[in-house]
Amino acid sequence: MSTRKDLRIGIIGTGFMGRTHSNGYSQVSHFFPELQYRPILKAVCSRNAEKVQTFADQWGYESVETDWRALIARDDIDAVDICTPNDSHAEIAIAAAEAGKMVLCEKPLARTVAEAQQMLDAIEKAGVANTVWYNYRRLPAVTLAKQLIDSGKLGKIFHYRANFLQDWTISADVPQGGTGTWRMDVEAAGSGVTGDLLAHCIDTAMWLNGSITDVSAVTETFVKERMHAVTGKVQPVGIDDACIFHCHFENGSLGLFESTRYARGHKALYTFEINGEHASIRWDLHDLNRLEYFDHRDEGIVRGWRSIHVTDGDQPYMNKWWVPGLGIGYEHSFIHQVADFLKSLETGEPCSPTFQDALETQKVCEAVLESAASRSWKDTGVGTTVSQEA
Numbered sequence: 001m002s003t004r005k006d007l008r009i010g011i012i013g014t015g016f017m018g019r020t021h022s023n024g025y026s027q028v029s030h031f032f033p034e035l036q037y038r039p040i041l042k043a044v045c046s047r048n049a050e051k052v053q054t055f056a057d058q059w060g061y062e063s064v065e066t067d068w069r070a071l072i073a074r075d076d077i078d079a080v081d082i083c084t085p086n087d088s089h090a091e092i093a094i095a096a097a098e099a100g101k102m103v104l105c106e107k108p109l110a111r112t113v114a115e116a117q118q119m120l121d122a123i124e125k126a127g128v129a130n131t132v133w134y135n136y137r138r139l140p141a142v143t144l145a146k147q148l149i150d151s152g153k154l155g156k157i158f159h160y161r162a163n164f165l166q167d168w169t170i171s172a173d174v175p176q177g178g179t180g181t182w183r184m185d186v187e188a189a190g191s192g193v194t195g196d197l198l199a200h201c202i203d204t205a206m207w208l209n210g211s212i213t214d215v216s217a218v219t220e221t222f223v224k225e226r227m228h229a230v231t232g233k234v235q236p237v238g239i240d241d242a243c244i245f246h247c248h249f250e251n252g253s254l255g256l257f258e259s260t261r262y263a264r265g266h267k268a269l270y271t272f273e274i275n276g277e278h279a280s281i282r283w284d285l286h287d288l289n290r291l292e293y294f295d296h297r298d299e300g301i302v303r304g305w306r307s308i309h310v311t312d313g314d315q316p317y318m319n320k321w322w323v324p325g326l327g328i329g330y331e332h333s334f335i336h337q338v339a340d341f342l343k344s345l346e347t348g349e350p351c352s353p354t355f356q357d358a359l360e361t362q363k364v365c366e367a368v369l370e371s372a373a374s375r376s377w378k379d380t381g382v383g384t385t386v387s388q389e390a
């Protein structure tokens, strides 16, 4: 007799993330057959009845809803997955937690620390399993970076630097607001590149290198007014188009972060480099299966940067995939997060990043924006509570 347990998923939002998560739920049981829990695509919700039905047919969801409240009210849903724009995360997550559902929420957790704190309070009060989709942690090369750092190979860390560069908003004709360009509207997004892109860099950084204690930032909004897609009016732009900040980590290292949507030629260039006493590592999303590693302890005549192709069975997650030497892609980070979430239900351990971890990232984002606005250093208020678990 099968001992498998069904985890009935209700997903809200059918855009970019609706697709990556649906793929994650669809694939996970094929590649992680040992897991006790198996996701069942029970219901999908989006506001347009015709479009949501098409999505359900395409991905194999059993049913549809056009109001997320109706989805949350159903007693045949165990876990609510929030794949909607940032302004709806808090309301949906709190309602889902109050209904006793597990909550998987897209990043950034919220628009502000205050919203994120309310979400965490609701999750804790309900005592429900939760996770936030900072998925880059679960690319094998990034997880390997974590293993190398934790094993002490780098020694004391001095520098952490990260970039996240794009180029899709340079034209002044790109509108703000509405379904396609909600990221340009501060009301919907909460912030610009800080919450959208740097939040990923900050999550990875605090996972790899511990808490960020204080920040000094500069932001710029290059196009000051844009047409609003909903009102049709030209309105001031409230988001940061670019952000650069430097910071201290609790372990004494210095951080340098840059993000922009105005770096012509770059589509999603997320890179980081970490310099330690003995060794350095660097990683580039455009070449995501590789981790570069330099170890000063190597014999002098062969010392140099190694390019590690992270595709071997003893490297993180890779024994689940093909044969050594064959790479995987962006979508696998979501499959891995689903797998780790399902595993956490078996073990009872939290699946990091949890709402608590994501609140810490939110605090850094908010301190960055406050620092830029006030042209001064800001403490983040981030403690030592950031989960260092995988």
Ligand SMILES: NC(=O)c1ccc[n+]([C@@H]2O[C@H](COP(=O)([O-])OP(=O)(O)OC[C@H]3O[C@@H](n4cnc5c(N)ncnc54)[C@H](O)[C@@H]3O)[C@@H](O)[C@H]2O)c1
Pocket: 012, 013, 014, 015, 016, 017, 018, 045, 046, 047, 066, 068, 082, 083, 084, 085, 086, 088, 106, 107, 108, 133, 134, 135, 179, 180, 196
């Ligand atoms: N983890 C990552 O790497 C990553 C990447 C992209 C986006 N995101 C995050 O995922 C979230 C969604 O982004 P996206 O790129 O998928 O956006 P998107 O615009 O592609 O999709 C948003 C979806 O939400 C639906 N929606 C909006 N309001 C709704 C409501 N009130 N009720 C039901 N459905 C509603 C829209 O119809 C659409 O289907 C955002 O929070 C974003 O920051 C994360």
